Amino acid sequence: MFKQVLVAQWQTSKLAVGLLTLLSFCIPLLAVLYGGDLAGAGSERVGDWLVAADRVAQLLPFIALLVGLLLGTLAWSADIAGRHVYALSLPLPRGLYVSMRFGAGALFATIPGAAMGLSSGIATLAVALPPGIHAYPVELALRFWLASLTVFAIIFAIAGASRRGQVITISVIGAAITLDVVFLLFGVDYSVTAEALLLLTSWPGPLSLLTGRWALFDV
Amino acid sequence: MIALAALLVVCAAPVRGQSPEETDRRERRLLARAESLLAQEEVQAAATQGAFWSRFRPRVIQSRGATLVVGEAVPAASAQQALDSGLTLLRTFGAVPERFAGRLVLYGMVDTRRDTLSRLGFGSRRLLPVDVSQTGPDSAQSWSVGAGAVAWARAAAYRDSLDVDWRHWLPYGYAVPHWTRSHTWQAFEELTRSPFSVAGRCVAGEVAGCRLWLAIDRDAEPFASRFTGADLRNRLGESSWWSNTATASEVGHTCIEGVDAACVAFFRAQGYSDISAPETSRRGLLRVFHSLYGADAVERAVADTTGSIAQRLARAAGVNGDSLVMRWRYWTLTRGGQPRDRSTAADAAPGLVLAMVLLALVVRGRRS
Numbered sequence: 001m002f003k004q005v006l007v008a009q010w011q012t013s014k015l016a017v018g019l020l021t022l023l024s025f026c027i028p029l030l031a032v033l034y035g036g037d038l039a040g041a042g043s044e045r046v047g048d049w050l051v052a053a054d055r056v057a058q059l060l061p062f063i064a065l066l067v068g069l070l071l072g073t074l075a076w077s078a079d080i081a082g083r084h085v086y087a088l089s090l091p092l093p094r095g096l097y098v099s100m101r102f103g104a105g106a107l108f109a110t111i112p113g114a115a116m117g118l119s120s121g122i123a124t125l126a127v128a129l130p131p132g133i134h135a136y137p138v139e140l141a142l143r144f145w146l147a148s149l150t151v152f153a154i155i156f157a158i159a160g161a162s163r164r165g166q167v168i169t170i171s172v173i174g175a176a177i178t179l180d181v182v183f184l185l186f187g188v189d190y191s192v193t194a195e196a197l198l199l200l201t202s203w204p205g206p207l208s209l210l211t212g213r214w215a216l217f218d219v
Numbered sequence: 220m221i222a223l224a225a226l227l228v229v230c231a232a233p234v235r236g237q238s239p240e241e242t243d244r245r246e247r248r249l250l251a252r253a254e255s256l257l258a259q260e261e262v263q264a265a266a267t268q269g270a271f272w273s274r275f276r277p278r279v280i281q282s283r284g285a286t287l288v289v290g291e292a293v294p295a296a297s298a299q300q301a302l303d304s305g306l307t308l309l310r311t312f313g314a315v316p317e318r319f320a321g322r323l324v325l326y327g328m329v330d331t332r333r334d335t336l337s338r339l340g341f342g343s344r345r346l347l348p349v350d351v352s353q354t355g356p357d358s359a360q361s362w363s364v365g366a367g368a369v370a371w372a373r374a375a376a377y378r379d380s381l382d383v384d385w386r387h388w389l390p391y392g393y394a395v396p397h398w399t400r401s402h403t404w405q406a407f408e409e410l411t412r413s414p415f416s417v418a419g420r421c422v423a424g425e426v427a428g429c430r431l432w433l434a435i436d437r438d439a440e441p442f443a444s445r446f447t448g449a450d451l452r453n454r455l456g457e458s459s460w461w462s463n464t465a466t467a468s469e470v471g472h473t474c475i476e477g478v479d480a481a482c483v484a485f486f487r488a489q490g491y492s493d494i495s496a497p498e499t500s501r502r503g504l505l506r507v508f509h510s511l512y513g514a515d516a517v518e519r520a521v522a523d524t525t526g527s528i529a530q531r532l533a534r535a536a537g538v539n540g541d542s543l544v545m546r547w548r549y550w551t552l553t554r555g556g557q558p559r560d561r562s563t564a565a566d567a568a569p570g571l572v573l574a575m576v577l578l579a580l581v582v583r584g585r586r587s
Contacts, residue, residue: 042419043410043411043412043413043418043419043422043423044411044412046411046422047407047408047410047411047412047422047552048411050411050552050553051407051554054553054554094582095582095583098578098581098582099582102578130422130423131423131424131425132422132423132424132425133424139563142563143563143566143567146563146564146566146567146570146571147567147570149571149574150567150570150571150573150574153571153574153575153577153578154570154573154574154577156578156581157574157577157578157580157581158577160581161577161580161581165580165581203566203569204568204569205569206569206570206572206573206574207570208566208569208570209563209566209567209570212557212566213553213556213557215553218553219424219548219549219552219553219556
């Protein structure tokens with residue numbers, strides 16, 4: 001049964017998976033474009049190269065976010081389009097069906113992660129690093145995969161939640177934005193949205209993984 | 220006044236056809252008028268001067284044992300706020316002990332012509348000027364004291380009261396925790412673009428290179444240990460002023476010819492700093508130290524007078540000096556990046572836990 005769900009979900013997700021895999025493969029290689037032989041380079045060149053590698057690294061959490069966001073939404077797109085008739089017609093309990101949908105999406109999220117691991121490995125082999133600078137290809141691939149998996153799981157849960165759950169989620173977000181607008185009108189220097197984002201993205205916030213160090217080449 | 224005098228001369232000149240009596244009467248009237256105008260102008264000038272100096276009449280502001288004396292032109296509320304905020308800034312960074320505040324009296328824009336400040340009865344407390352800034356056009360000038368200026372003046376006085384090691388090493392303004400992205404860039408560029416070989420060694424991960432760059436150890440021969448002859452010769456080539464000065468002296472000439480000892484002697488004679496790292500790098504080290512170990516550790520370190528700067532910092536934080544230096548190196552080269560202290564799995568754990576909880580809710584729930 002999982003195979004059927006996997007194939008059906010692949011039909012809706014294949015374009016996104018393909019593009020995201022390509023993107024995930026190409027971005028780590030960009031760092032190498034700034035130079036490969038740094039073993040005997042002066043500290044000025046090493047500094048410039050570190051800055052460039054860091055700028056490339058700044059793109060990676062956004063790609064992870066995109067992977068999670070797209071795959072999480074696409075996992076339910078066929079069901080939403082068919083008004084859940086297909087899901088209800090299957091002789092499966094809802095829990096098992098949801099788990100299969102989640103498993104298929106998580107498997108697709110692994111493909112861009114693997115591509116990133118592969119290209120990070122290639123980039124590391126292509127560069128002669130100076131002493132004091134290290135490459136983290138495995139850590140980067142793992143971080144990317146876990147980050148996209150986390151975002152995927154959150155979006156998957158929100159998209160697959162009951163109407164009541166979705167209404168609550170949207171209401172909470174809407175209330176935060178409304179409060180921000182009210183504060184702005186009354187000249188109060190406080191943003192609920194900014195505070196909430198800070199809480200979510202700083203450890204032990206659930207999205208802290210997106211804001212840590214993403215550099216393939218680091219000090 | 221000149222115009223008035225000229226008018227008097229012209230008017231007082233005898234007019235043909237007038238009788239002498241008539242002329243005298245007219246002259247007396249004009250003279251009386253001129254004297255009255257002069258008196259009016261003197262009163263006006265005295266009032267203007269009085270108003271001018273009233274702005275400098277001292278107003279004493281106090282907070283938590285600290286004293287600030289400012290002219291009356293500075294609004295009391297703004298001065299009070301500056302003093303409070305300045306003290307808070309210093310306390311936040313921890314670099315100036317609170318008890319030190321009681322030893323100083325800061326003053327700005329005060330009339331000091333007639334020994335005004337000593338008559339206010341501050342006893343043996345040290346008087347220290349503080350910047351008062353002026354804003355607005357001439358017609359609507361306003362004066363204010365900034366919290367940064369108050370903090371800066373106190374920190375500078377405290378720095379000057381410390382032992383020679385700190386005085387030599389601590390940059391002015393070290394205690395004002397104003398640090399922007401541009402400072403982070405500056406510290407990065409100072410390290411990566413420095414012509415000195417110790418900076419290159421530090422970038423390459425050599426702790427000894429970083430310690431020499433930061434000049435945090437007591438070296439017997441600071442110049443010789445922190446700069447190589449080639450470094451100093453490169454410095455000579457960087458500006459025409461240095462090369463002209465070097466060629467004009469015999470030692471400098473010998474340095475250019477390749478004698479390393481002569482380079483050291485030449486730069487030392489020029490009063491060139493024996494600290495390789497510029498100020499922003501040193502301020503960066505203090506900032507990292509503060510963010511890792513807190514304000515109390517900064518206060519303990521700066522109050523310590525035993526051993527080298529590295530030993531004082533390490534003692535205050537209860538850590539190894541090398542680890543502190545390596546944290547600083549990481550922070551500088553990543554332009555404020557947080558060290559990879561946690562594993563990726565630990566970073567991911569909260570997100571995955573939340574995701575699992577949400578998923579469990581979806582699995583249990585029903586679409587309705």
